[in-house]
Every structure is written in C-alpha cells, then in structure tokens.
Amino acid sequence: MNGEPFLILLVEDDPAHAEIVRRNLEDSRVANRLMHVSDGQAALDFLFQRGEYADLEKYSRPGLVLLDLRLPKVDGLEVLRIAKSDPSLSSIPIVILTTSAAESDMARAYECQANSYLVKPVDLADFKAMMEAFGFYWLAWNKYPY
Amino acid sequence: MIATILELTYNLALLVALSVISGFIRQHRRFLMWKPILQGLLFGGAAVLGMMKPLVLGPGLIFDGRSVMLSVCGLFFGPVAVAVAAGMALLYRILLGGPGVCVGGLVIASSALLGLGFHLRWPRNGKPLTVGRLWGLGMLVHVVMLLLMFTLPAGSGVAVIQRLGLPILLAYPLVTVVIGKLLSTQEAGMLALEALKESEAKHRQLIVNSHDIIYTLTPEGIFTFVSPAWTVLLGHSTDQVVGQSFELFVHKDDVVLCRAWLQKVIETGQRQEGVEYRVCHLDGTWKWHSSSAMPIRNANETVTGFEGTASDMTERKQAEVALQESEERFKSLHNASFGGISVHDKGIILECNRGLSEMTGYSYEELIGMNGLLLVAPDSREFVLDMINTGYEKQYEANGLRKNGDTYPMQLEARNINYRGKKVRTVEFRDVSERKKAEAALHLSEQKFRTLFENLTEGMALHELVMDADGQVQDYRLLDVNPAYQRHTGLEAATALGLLGTEIYGTQVPPYLAEFSQVALGGEPYAFETYFPPLDKHFHISVISPRPGQFATVFEDITERKHREEELKQKNAEMERFTYMISHDLKSPLVTVRTFLGYLEQDLEQGKGERVAKDMGFIRDATGKMGRLLEDLLEVSRVGRVVNPPVRVRLADLIAEALAAVAGAISTRGVDIKVEVPALVLCGDRPRLEEIWQNLVENAVKYMGEQSAPRIELGAQGTGADTVFFVRDNGLGIDPKFQEKVFGLFEQLDASSEGTGLGLALVKRIVEIYEGRIWLESEGVGRGTCFRFTLPLALKVMEKNDKEGARS
Numbered sequence: 001m002n003g004e005p006f007l008i009l010l011v012e013d014d015p016a017h018a019e020i021v022r023r024n025l026e027d028s029r030v031a032n033r034l035m036h037v038s039d040g041q042a043a044l045d046f047l048f049q050r051g052e053y054a055d056l057e058k059y060s061r062p063g064l065v066l067l068d069l070r071l072p073k074v075d076g077l078e079v080l081r082i083a084k085s086d087p088s089l090s091s092i093p094i095v096i097l098t099t100s101a102a103e104s105d106m107a108r109a110y111e112c113q114a115n116s117y118l119v120k121p122v123d124l125a126d127f128k129a130m131m132e133a134f135g136f137y138w139l140a141w142n143k144y145p146y
Numbered sequence: 147m148i149a150t151i152l153e154l155t156y157n158l159a160l161l162v163a164l165s166v167i168s169g170f171i172r173q174h175r176r177f178l179m180w181k182p183i184l185q186g187l188l189f190g191g192a193a194v195l196g197m198m199k200p201l202v203l204g205p206g207l208i209f210d211g212r213s214v215m216l217s218v219c220g221l222f223f224g225p226v227a228v229a230v231a232a233g234m235a236l237l238y239r240i241l242l243g244g245p246g247v248c249v250g251g252l253v254i255a256s257s258a259l260l261g262l263g264f265h266l267r268w269p270r271n272g273k274p275l276t277v278g279r280l281w282g283l284g285m286l287v288h289v290v291m292l293l294l295m296f297t298l299p300a301g302s303g304v305a306v307i308q309r310l311g312l313p314i315l316l317a318y319p320l321v322t323v324v325i326g327k328l329l330s331t332q333e334a335g336m337l338a339l340e341a342l343k344e345s346e347a348k349h350r351q352l353i354v355n356s357h358d359i360i361y362t363l364t365p366e367g368i369f370t371f372v373s374p375a376w377t378v379l380l381g382h383s384t385d386q387v388v389g390q391s392f393e394l395f396v397h398k399d400d401v402v403l404c405r406a407w408l409q410k411v412i413e414t415g416q417r418q419e420g421v422e423y424r425v426c427h428l429d430g431t432w433k434w435h436s437s438s439a440m441p442i443r444n445a446n447e448t449v450t451g452f453e454g455t456a457s458d459m460t461e462r463k464q465a466e467v468a469l470q471e472s473e474e475r476f477k478s479l480h481n482a483s484f485g486g487i488s489v490h491d492k493g494i495i496l497e498c499n500r501g502l503s504e505m506t507g508y509s510y511e512e513l514i515g516m517n518g519l520l521l522v523a524p525d526s527r528e529f530v531l532d533m534i535n536t537g538y539e540k541q542y543e544a545n546g547l548r549k550n551g552d553t554y555p556m557q558l559e560a561r562n563i564n565y566r567g568k569k570v571r572t573v574e575f576r577d578v579s580e581r582k583k584a585e586a587a588l589h590l591s592e593q594k595f596r597t598l599f600e601n602l603t604e605g606m607a608l609h610e611l612v613m614d615a616d617g618q619v620q621d622y623r624l625l626d627v628n629p630a631y632q633r634h635t636g637l638e639a640a641t642a643l644g645l646l647g648t649e650i651y652g653t654q655v656p657p658y659l660a661e662f663s664q665v666a667l668g669g670e671p672y673a674f675e676t677y678f679p680p681l682d683k684h685f686h687i688s689v690i691s692p693r694p695g696q697f698a699t700v701f702e703d704i705t706e707r708k709h710r711e712e713e714l715k716q717k718n719a720e721m722e723r724f725t726y727m728i729s730h731d732l733k734s735p736l737v738t739v740r741t742f743l744g745y746l747e748q749d750l751e752q753g754k755g756e757r758v759a760k761d762m763g764f765i766r767d768a769t770g771k772m773g774r775l776l777e778d779l780l781e782v783s784r785v786g787r788v789v790n791p792p793v794r795v796r797l798a799d800l801i802a803e804a805l806a807a808v809a810g811a812i813s814t815r816g817v818d819i820k821v822e823v824p825a826l827v828l829c830g831d832r833p834r835l836e837e838i839w840q841n842l843v844e845n846a847v848k849y850m851g852e853q854s855a856p857r858i859e860l861g862a863q864g865t866g867a868d869t870v871f872f873v874r875d876n877g878l879g880i881d882p883k884f885q886e887k888v889f890g891l892f893e894q895l896d897a898s899s900e901g902t903g904l905g906l907a908l909v910k911r912i913v914e915i916y917e918g919r920i921w922l923e924s925e926g927v928g929r930g931t932c933f934r935f936t937l938p939l940a941l942k943v944m945e946k947n948d949k950e951g952a953r954s
Contacts, residue, residue, distance in 0.1 A: 016741075016764040016767065016768055017734070017737065017738065020741050070727075070730055070731075073884060099734050100726075100730050121737075122733070122740050123740050123741070123744070124740065127744075
C-alpha cells in the first residue's frame with residue numbers, strides 16, 4: 001500500500017469498446033490508471049512483464065484485469081487459464097467483460113477461475129450503470145492486500 | 147404104539163425149542179462167520195439130546211429124532227452146519243455103542259446128505275419152502291432109514307420095521323414139515339426184516355444225498371422235517387427250519403399261491419406238481435423253487451400232513467425271464483423299427499414286421515409267403531435280384547412298389563443269416579422318400595444360400611475357434627469366405643483360407659478374439675463397429691454362430707462412412723462455432739453503435755462538439771464492419787450452396803481477373819505483382835476459383851506491414867492434378883504458433899485489421915471442395931508468407947476432358 005491506486009489492465013480488441021470502458025471509468029471518477037492492450041499475446045506479455053512490457057519502471061503489475069474473451073492471437077480464456085495457473089498472477093482478480101452471453105463461455109470462464117463475468121450491455125445507460133457498479137464494487141468496496 | 151407117539155412128540159417139542167434158538171442165532175448179524183457152525187452145534191446138540199432119551203427097542207438099538215434134525219439142518223444151513231451137527235451125532239452114537247451103532251451111523255450120514263442134497267438141489271433164494279417139498283424130504287429120509295434097518299444083524303431089521311415102520315413114516319415126515327415150516331417162516335420173516343432195513347437205509351441215503359429238498363409239513367404248514375439239501379440250497383440249518391411255518395421263508399407275494407396249492411393237494415388227495423415260488427436264502431437273496439407234494443394220511447384216511455420235494459430253479463427262471471425279455475425286446479424292436487424288416491428265403495417272405503406292412507400297404511398275412519420281389523418296382527427288380535443272388539450286404543437304393551401301385555425310393559440293407567436251420571436273408575426296407583425330398587429341399591436351400599453368400603455385398607467369413615490343450619481359446623481359423631471378403635479386406639481369399647487369425651492379420655493376438663469366442667461359445671449374435679488397424683479400415687461387423695465353436699462374420703467396410711461422419715462432425719463443430727462467432731461478431735458492433743449513439747446524444751446535449759466526429763467515427767467503423775461481415779457471410783454461405791456450372795478457364799485469365807478485383811489496394815500500397823504460371827486450364831465454378839487468388843492477394847497486401855518494397859508472387863509448380871499453386875509475399879509473415887489458426891473462421895491475428903476473419907476460411911473451404919489442401923510457409927514474423935494449395939479436382943476433370951477431347 002503506497003497510497004497510489006493500482007493499475008487496471010483492459011484487454012479489448014475492439015477499439016470502440018475500449019473507448020467505452022475508458023470513458024465510463026473516467027465518468028465514474030475512478031482514480032486507477034487504465035492500461036489497454038488489444039490482443040491476448042500482448043496481455044500475457046504485460047502480465048508477465050516481458051517483451052514490449054519488460055521495462056519495470058514504466059509498467060507495473062495490474063491490480064485488476066478486465067478481460068474480453070474473443071481476442072486475436074491468444075484467446076481470452078487461454079489468457080485467463082495461464083494467468084490463474086501462475087502463482088505470481090493467480091491472486092489478481094480477473095473480471096471477464098464480453099459480448100458473449102453464452103452459457104458455455106461463462107462456465108468455462110468460471111472453470112478457469114474467473115473472478116467475475118460481465119456481459120457488455122447493448123445500451124449506453126446500461127453500460128454506464130454496470131460500469132458504475134463495477135467501479136463501486138471492485139474499486140471502492142473490495143479490499144486488496146496491495 | 148402110544149409110547150412111540152409120545153416119544154416122538156417129546157422129540158418134536160425139543161425141535162420146536164431148537165428152532166426158536168436157531169432163529170435167535172440167525173437174527174444176530176455179529177456171528178456171520180460162525181453162524182453155520184453155531185447152527186451145526188445147535189442141531190448137533192439137539193440130535194444128541196434126542197439120543198439121550200430115545201425109544202429103546204432093545205439094548206443098543208434106539209430110535210430118536212436125529213434124522214429129522216440132521217436133514218433139516220442140511221436143508222436150511224448148508225454143508226458146514228450139517229457137517230458139524232452130523233459129526234456130533236455120530237460121535238455120541240458111537241459112544242453109546244450097541245448093535246445099532248453101524249445102522250445109527252448110516253442113518254446120521256444119510257439124513258445129513260439128503261438134507262444137504264435138497265439144500266443144494268433147490269436153492270431157496272429167500273422163498274419159503276413148500277409143505278410138499280418138506281414132506282417129500284421127510285419121507286425120503288425115513289424110507290432110507292427104514293431100509294437101512296435091514297442091515298441090522300440077525301434079521302432084527304424086519305421086526306423093527308414091523309414095530310416102528312408105520313409110526314415113523316406117519317410121524318417123522320410130518321415133524322420134518324412142521325420144523326421146516328417153522329424155520330422157513332422164521333427165515334422169511336427175517337429176510338423181510340432185512341429187506342426192510344436195507345430199503346430204509348437206501349431211502350435214508352436217498353434223502354440225505356438228494357439235491358432236492360425233501361420235506362414234510364403239518365396241515366397248517368409247519369415243517370416237521372426237511373432234508374439237508376435245504377442247508378445246501380438255502381443256507382439255514384435244518385433245525386432253524388423244522389417247527390417253523392413255510393410262510394416264514396416264502397416270498398409274501400407267493401404265500402397265497404402256495405396255500406392254494408396245498409389246499410389243492412388236500413382236495414384232490416393227489417400228488418401236485420410244480421408250484422413255483424420264491425424262497426428266502428439265509429444271505430437275503432431270493433431263490434426260485436419248484437415243489438411237488440402229496441398228502442400224508444393216517445389210518446382213518448384223514449390228511450395229517452404233506453410230504454414233498456422242492457428244487458432250485460432260480461437259474462432256469464432267470465434264463466426264462468431273460469429269454470422272455472429278450473424276446474419282448476426283439477419284438478418291440480422289430481415292430482418299433484420305422485423301416486420294414488423281412489426274412490426271406492429266395493424271395494419268399496418267411497417273417498416280417500409291422501413296419502413292412504405299414505410301408506407297403508399289404509397286411510402281415512398277405513406278406514407272409516409272398517414273393518418279396520413284388521415289393522420292388524419293376525424297374526428295380528433285376529437289380530435287386532442281382533443283389534440277392536450275390537449276397538450283397540451293404541446299403542443300396544432301389545424303387546419300392548406299394549400295394550396301391552405307388553412307387554417310392556427305398557433304401558435296402560440285407561444280411562445273410564441262419565434262420566430255423568435255413569440260409570435266409572433278412573432285409574431292412576427304409577422308405578427314403580421324405581429324406582429324398584428333404585435332400586432336394588436342402589440342396590435348393592443350399593443353392594439359394596450359396597447364391598446369397600456369393601452375391602452379398604457385405605464380406606462374409608466363416609471361422610472356427612482353435613483351442614489349446616486346456617480348452618482355452620487361442621486363435622481362430624478361416625474356413626470359408628465369399629467374394630466380397632476380398633473386396634472389403636483386400637486380402638486374397640485363396641491364400642487366407644485355412645490360416646489362423648494371427649497369421650492372416652500378423653498380430654500377436656487374433657483381432658477381436660474375445661468378442662468372437664463369446665459368440666462362438668455363447669451363441670448370442672453380436673454386432674459392433676470398429677477401427678481395424680491391421681487393414682487401416684473401419685468395419686461394421688455382425689457375428690453369428692452357425693454351430694458351437696464356429697462363428698461367421700458379416701462385415702462391411704465403413705471407412706468411407708466413418709470419414710464422412712468425421713467430416714460431418716467437423717462441419718457441425720464448425721457450424722456451431724460459426725453461429726457462436728456470428729452472434730458475437732454481430733453483437734459487438736451493435737454494442738458500439740448503440741453506446742456511441744448515446745454518447746452522441748450526450749455530446750449534443752452537453753455541447754461537446756469536438757467529440758461528435760470521433761464518436762461518429764466509431765459508429766461508422768462498426769457499421770462498416772457489420773456490412774463486411776454480412777457480405778463475407780453471404781460469400782461463405784454461397785460456397786457449397788450456390789454452385790455455378792463448371793466451366794473451363796485458363797489459369798492466367800483467372801489470376802488476371804482476381805488481381806483486377808483488388809487492383810485498388812495493390813496500387814495504394816504500391817505492391818509489385820509477379821505472375822509466372824504454366825499454361826494450365828482449370829475446370830470449375832469460376833467465381834469461386836477466382837476468389838481463392840483474390841483473397842490471398844488481398845490478405846498479402848493487408849499484412850504487408852512496413853515493407854518498403856512490397857512484392858507478391860503468384861505461380862504454380864508440378865504437373866497435372868498434383869500441381870501446387872502458391873501466393874508468396876514479403877510482408878509481415880506469421881508466427882509459426884499461429885499458422886494453423888489463420889484458416890479458422892473469424893480468426894484474426896491483428897486486432898487493428900479491417901478484416902472479418904473470414905477470408906482465409908473461405909479460401910480453405912473452396913480449396914477443399916476441389917479436394918485440395920492449403921497450407922502456409924513462413925519463416926516467422928517479418929519474413930514474408932507463402933500460401934500453397936492444390937486443386938486436384940479442377941485439374942483432374944480437365945485431364946479427363948482433355949483426353950476425351952483428344953479422342954473426339
């Protein structure tokens with residue numbers, strides 16, 4: 001706990017959706033910084049602080065991950081599985097944020113130990129409400145050891 | 147005269163006493179050797195006693211009974227006795243002395259000799275002497291005696307005869323008769339007694355030695371006597387039997403019979419023969435006995451018991467029973483036989499069974515004495531006659547003739563035997579018309595099944611299990627296969643027949659041994675589908691067991707179907723994925739559009755003019771993406787759904803058109819295109835074929851990256867159906883780990899790309915329609931990509947058409 005709010009990692013291939021998330025978090029006056037990557041490979045590189053993101057000064061570990069499931073190169077579920085099976089990453093909450101409301105996706109996500117599963121609403125008001133609730137819960141009420 | 151008579155009577159009494167003593171001697175067997183001497187002494191003694199009290203006529207002249215004694219002694223007891231008696235009498239007479247000594251001695255001698263003479267002349271053989279003969283002897287002896295008186299000195303003989311002649315001749319022969327008769331009667335009684343004794347001994351011997359049991363019973367049936375044969379035949383001692391009722395020994399089922407039989411003996415009063423009953427042996431077994439008995443009666447003619455004999459007839463009874471059984475057996479066999487049996491002598495039937503009668507329609511009575519050849523159809527008679535004449539003893543077939551004129555096939559088998567002293571032939575007739583019919587039916591059915599077997603599209607194979615010494619199934623042997631077997635397995639039937647499963651398929655354990663043996667031993671049919679590695683084929687196998695230890699497999703090569711199923715499964719999975727992706731990929735832009743419309747409203751309300759353009763840009767991108775997606779989806783659905791009629795098109799033309807379609811992108815990026823293709827002609831759906839190159843070129847341009855000298859090469863290598871086409875670029879290249887992913891539906895490697903992720907999937911699908919395959923080669927990121935693919939079907943059809951064209 002150094003006083004500074006932790007970093008949120010947003011893994012989202014659709015730039016429009018990334019923009020929506022970013023705007024909502026801003027509107028909710030969330031103080032946390034948001035890091036956006038647009039494919040699964042980049043997400044893993046960021047989490048493991050390697051490749052492009054090896055610079056430890058520049059990139060810190062995120063305290064929460066917002067993860068889309070449909071991702072280029074490495075699939076969202078695969079990212080989830082890898083992150084949760086790595087001891088150094090497994091304690092980071094991963095919230096799935098996807099358009100898919102398919103039960104099979106939810107089941108698989110929870111099987112891979114997703115901490116939460118959110119479906120993108122098809123309306124700004126709903127999206128806004130959901131992101132506010134998300135902000136309150138995960139960023140205000142929820143407690144972290146870091 | 148009176149004195150003379152009295153004197154003689156005295157002598158007579160003496161003689162009677164003598165004869166009693168003589169009888170006593172005779173009865174005593176012990177003195178057998180001495181008996182004549184004793185008799186001689188006795189008679190001699192009597193003669194001496196007589197001489198002691200004689201009739202004295204004058205000094206030294208005496209008359210007494212010595213002549214009677216000696217003659218009777220000689221007559222009855224023979225030479226030894228008479229010699230002894232005569233000796234004694236002579237000795238005593240000499241001692242007395244007197245003028246009569248000489249005459250007295252002569253009288254003694256003559257009496258003894260005459261008695262002996264009679265004894266020798268007429269041997270009695272146990273018969274009593276007649277009165278006449280005795281009197282004759284007496285007369286003779288005493289006439290001789292009187293005649294001897296003339297030898298007396300001084301003529302005193304005449305005086306003696308005058309005085310004693312008459313009384314002597316009257317009395318002495320009479321005395322001789324009386325004594326003789328007395329002795330004779332005594333002798334006869336003794337002989338009778340002896341005969342009785344002898345007979346009794348013989349009888350006893352007979353009873354003791356008899357093999358048959360001799361017994362006596364009281365009227366109530368209590369044994370009063372049994373002979374030792376009982377012990378020999380039945381084991382009990384005679385003491386155990388005597389005093390017991392016969393019912394104790396006779397089988398309870400036979401007691402009534404025995405009682406009735408005894409009753410019959412009483413009623414008839416006659417000997418009754420041969421009652422047969424079972425009687426218990428001491429060891430507990432039952433013996434068959436046969437008995438005869440007659441009643442015993444007392445003086446009042448009432449029956450006081452039975453006497454009878456019994457003999458063991460167990461063996462005979464057993465033989466009888468065995469014979470009867472054998473006869474019955476024979477008879478039942480004879481009649482139970484389905485066939486006809488006859489005994490014939492040169493064709494004439496001597497005996498036959500019911501079967502023959504049933505078979506031929508003739509009655510038994512008609513058949514006996516009939517010529518057996520009449521039972522044979524005329525066309526077979528000569529042949530059958532030959533068989534009879536040659537004494538053939540194996541089976542043969544001929545046509546039979548029934549009484550009603552029907553002919554029928556029959557099987558004959560004959561044996562030459564001795565029957566009642568004749569050499570005859572027994573023949574078994576068997577009506578085989580049913581069998582013939584069945585054979586014909588079987589033949590037909592077999593033919594049918596053989597045809598089925600031969601023409602079955604499924605492969606069929608018959609096997610038998612092979613067991614080891616412990617009866618464990620080890621392997622199986624191929625017995626028969628149909629022509630389809632070879633077609634399905636590719637194995638040569640001729641070489642596989644008779645081989646073991648392990649040999650045919652070259653495996654350690656014969657394939658499916660467990661399943662097959664279960665069917666072959668259990669009989670339950672079983673069907674399964676399986677992949678068969680030795681032949682690299684999928685089979686559907688039905689197993690049935692035609693008989694224990696064997697199994698038949700009916701199998702079908704379902705490799706093709708299995709592949710189709712696999713393909714279908716893949717297609718289904720793809721379809722599932724497809725709908726899932728569509729829902730996602732269509733929803734995604736929708737979220738963008740709706741949300742940014744909301745932001746636009748906010749922008750307008752809040753007067754954030756600067757954000758309007760940006761937000762509208764998101765909306766535009768999203769709707770554009772949706773549009774492309776819809777177009778591509780349409781395209782994908784067209785592939786396989788819309789099939790344009792195949793046309794022939796030159797490869798060069800096809801590529802030129804494809805390039806023209808993407809000319810804009812090419813020129814924008816400034817890509818150098820190089821086309822070097824052989825003069826090939828393809829045949830197929832032209833727009834689809836064009837799409838392959840169009841998509842690949844488009845894809846290459848899209849992922850050109852930072853390349854300063856972008857270049858795309860199009861070409862083809864190889865010949866005919868194996869021709870490999872390629873589209874090579876020097877762009878971004880693809881990380882080897884993603885190389886498989888690129889062909890998947892909706893797969894994109896670059897989030898920023900404008901593609902829908904359908905392009906390469908579309909190409910793959912078209913290639914597959916032409917039975918080709920597509921793959922890519924890239925040495926990695928930044929090193930360019932080369933897509934290669936084949937289109938055998940498009941080229942194969944061409945080749946064929948070319949050949950046809952060349953012919954026409």
